[in-house]
Amino acid sequence: MEISKLGEFGLIDRLTKDIQLKNNSSLYGVGDDCAVMHYPDTEVLTTSDMLMEGVHFDLTYVSLMQLGYKAAMENISDIFAMNGTPRQMIVSIAIDKRFNVEGMEQFYTGLKKACDKWNIDIVGGDTTSSLTGLAISITCIGDAKKDDIVYRNGAKETDLICVSGDLGAAYMGLQLLEREKTVYYQQLDDINRKISEAKKAGNDALVKHLREQGAKTADFQPDFAGREYLLERQLQPEARGDILQLLRENNIKPTAMMDISDGLSSELLHICKQSQCGCRVYEKNIPIDYQTAVQAEEFNMNVTTCAMNGGEDYELLFTVPIGDHDKLNGLESKGIRQIGYITKPELGTKLISRDNQEFDITAQGWNPLKG
Amino acid sequence: MEISKLGEFGLIDRLTKDIQLKNNSSLYGVGDDCAVMHYPDTEVLTTSDMLMEGVHFDLTYVSLMQLGYKAAMENISDIFAMNGTPRQMIVSIAIDKRFNVEGMEQFYTGLKKACDKWNIDIVGGDTTSSLTGLAISITCIGDAKKDDIVYRNGAKETDLICVSGDLGAAYMGLQLLEREKTVYYQQLDDINRKISEAKKAGNDALVKHLREQGAKTADFQPDFAGREYLLERQLQPEARGDILQLLRENNIKPTAMMDISDGLSSELLHICKQSQCGCRVYEKNIPIDYQTAVQAEEFNMNVTTCAMNGGEDYELLFTVPIGDHDKLNGLESKGIRQIGYITKPELGTKLISRDNQEFDITAQGWNPLKG
Known part of the structure; x- marks a missing residue:
């Protein structure tokens, strides 16, 4: 209507x-x-x-x-x-x-x-x-x-940095959809070009055949088997109210918190800037789903970069006092991962790679107004 | 930057x-x-x-x-x-x-x-x-x-219907701006067409002259003298918090209220529908500024239609118990006008014209999704 x-x-x-x-x-x-x-x-x-x-x-x-x-x-x-x-x-x-x-x-x-x-x-x-x-x-x-209420500005030196769920999957889902879209339109463009040529050549039989092929292509549904999780993370994200419940049940109150919409790097910098502190985050601790890792490899992308800068995860990033360390240990199986800790501001905001090198964390995440 | x-x-x-x-x-x-x-x-x-x-x-x-x-x-x-x-x-x-x-x-x-x-x-x-x-x-x-809190649904039979300020001026201001815009672009289009013709004819002197004329036209500021009020009402409307203050000072609490954004007709129908009542509004009582009337005449438009359906006035439309009639009388000089009264629903929603004819009020106001 x-x-x-x-x-x-x-x-x-x-x-x-x-x-x-x-x-x-x-x-x-x-x-x-x-x-x-x-x-x-x-x-x-x-x-x-x-x-x-x-x-x-x-x-x-x-x-x-x-x-x-x-x-x-x-x-x-x-x-x-x-x-x-x-x-x-x-x-x-x-x-x-x-x-x-x-x-x-x-x-x-x-x-x-x-x-x-x-x-x-x-x-x-x-x-x-x-x-x-x-x-x-x-x-x-x-x-x-x-x-x-938990603000972004309450993180203190020695606090543990935690994230819920896993990161980078929504971004990989987007890459997958974008690739299928590109392939789809390329195929349709190809067929339309061939139809034009066949018309010019007066080859009616070929035109008919190509049109049938075009209709099939237009109806084609890509096979996303084995990547359902990536698509779901991109197309149907879930806000993590369940994680708040879990924290309350375990008497954990975060000192600072925000959700990961622009990417982990960008959000870590927000918390450190507003809490006037630094951080050390360990690459090996960043939670990444198996499908995310496989897809990144297929696309020849660095999976840590995807997890740090991908965005749209809608997971929670939060800091908790180091005294809650034992309480947190039991929650890893329930989707809360410790990825690093808060430092003095003069130590900077660092990512420690698997081979123990230090890198400055920079916000390369989604920024709609960045040129 | x-x-x-x-x-x-x-x-x-x-x-x-x-x-x-x-x-x-x-x-x-x-x-x-x-x-x-x-x-x-x-x-x-x-x-x-x-x-x-x-x-x-x-x-x-x-x-x-x-x-x-x-x-x-x-x-x-x-x-x-x-x-x-x-x-x-x-x-x-x-x-x-x-x-x-x-x-x-x-x-x-x-x-x-x-x-x-x-x-x-x-x-x-x-x-x-x-x-x-x-x-x-x-x-x-x-x-x-x-x-x-005053809702739209509290109007009762015999309540007086009031509006603040005057109506239709913002709409006339819009008509004025739209006309100037049309004239402006027509003039620029004319000059550009003449420049093309002069170029084809190789008449460099005429091209130069026309370009100067074009620059003057582009810089031209229309003369809105005597119509400042209309433009102000369109370009810089004021929300009527002062009217609420006036009502409080006079111990008047409206039974129903809304602001006039889509047009008086449309808003009267909202109040009558939600309060399950009818209304009689008198054309002669609808407050219209002198500039609005002059401009409507120049544009050959019916000024009452403009006031009823123009919209963007951001005046307040409200109903008050008939017992407050005396309190209201003193407020006409301060910008509150009684325009009619609330009736039983079966009497319909009526506008009474200057020559005492009854018309059904219909919403012809701004409706962005109406085809």
Whole structure:
């Protein structure tokens, strides 16, 4: 159905009609000038992300449902990165004429799936039009008790540096999708060129054969067997609220924390800058999945570079007092890895390679405005 | 300076380095995964708007400073429309390669001017890149005591319908700017066509003369004398927090309220639908500025249609109990006009013309997704 049939308010009604507010803090959702919330006993956390078509996502290999899910998870991840609980979401989208009502419903299905997973209420937003491409802006609101909030600036000398899960897989998933896309379009271009030549030569039989071949190519689904994990990490990332739960159960409170969206290098530098400290991180300790390592080798890329600078992992990077070392030891099997420790600032921010060389950590991660 | 010289974090540092948090509710601003706020005694209000280049604004006649100011005011206006006090703002922008550091500083100067006017803290956001055009998403956070919040759904039969200020001027300002833009480009196109012809004819003297004429045309500033108010209303709208203050001083609490962004007709229908009531609004009572009326006549447009459907006025539309009639009478000179009253729903939503005819009110206002 064309969106113009419904108009702005009709579309909003359709997308939000089945939303039931679940949080006590959500007093009033979609339908007025503002949403209304209630936070008498906790601090309010807010975060906002903007995603632009062609820069942050490519609809040739991301479905609208996956996009909705991922856009929501990216913001949820920022609330977890403060040790908070996500509660509400405000969703603004600008769409051009390519999109129809069904497409927007799919986007909302993805959004709602992510929100339902963490019991979040969609309480408002803006739905408008764009001349060129899809633009998405999400604001997530959460809460935390004042003493529970973890900032980036609390890391202290001797603190242990930890990460959850594994790194670099989302980046390798992106490389894989980009390669398949390139191959796909090259094949279609080739066939179209051959069709033109056959037409010129008046070879109707060849034209027919090539067209059939083209249709098959267009329908072709690449075989990603054995690499499902890489695609899932890229297309359907998960925010690590489960890790916060694990830390609480083990009485561990991080001294500094953030989520890994731009890449481990970039995030380590943020924590060290804001905490006015240095760090030593050991290459051998950086958690990397088997599929990531295999794919990096196939692409002839350095897997540590991918893990340090890839980004979009949405894992948690955090520091804990060295006194919690024993508590942490039991958690390695549950997905928390110690990768190094915090130092005095004058010792710099260092990566120690497998052959015991020291390298300065530099941010080569995702930076949309870097030339 | 090119933005790529600073990168994302360098640009954010530069734009936000002089921000001092002024509200007690603002605990932590720009620089971590989330902003942190504190609202123990009041309800939290949030609103979000997305503005896309070519749809919501045209940089050929809006400066980046004006755009920042207006984008902020539009969101501030939504907090006022709930009878709330704006406190924090989260600003996300996506920019393409046309924009430089100085341009973004101008945009922020406009934003900050609007925020300073209402004592609002910029506490976060996202700064990223776009392939095509500028995209802006602003979330404004405010607060209100629970009993002070005014929704759209509280209007009751016999309530008086009021609006602040005057209507239609922002729309007439837009028409004026659009006309000047059309004339300007027509003149440049004409001259360029004549230059091509003169070149073909080998008439170098004429080419030179036309080029001089073209340069003068390009520099030409249209004369908007006597229409400054219309331009100001379009380019630098003001959110009406002063009207809330006036109502409080006079012990008037609206039963329903919203701001007029899409047009009076559209907003009246929202209030009537959500309050399950009808209305009668009198054409003769709709406040229209002298310049608006003169400009509508020049453009051969019906001024009431402009006032009902123009939009972007950012005035307040609200209903008050009929018992407050006497209190309201004294406020007409201060910019509050009674334009009609609320009826039973079965009486419909009616505009009564100057010659006492009844018309159904229909929403013809701004609707970006209506075909």
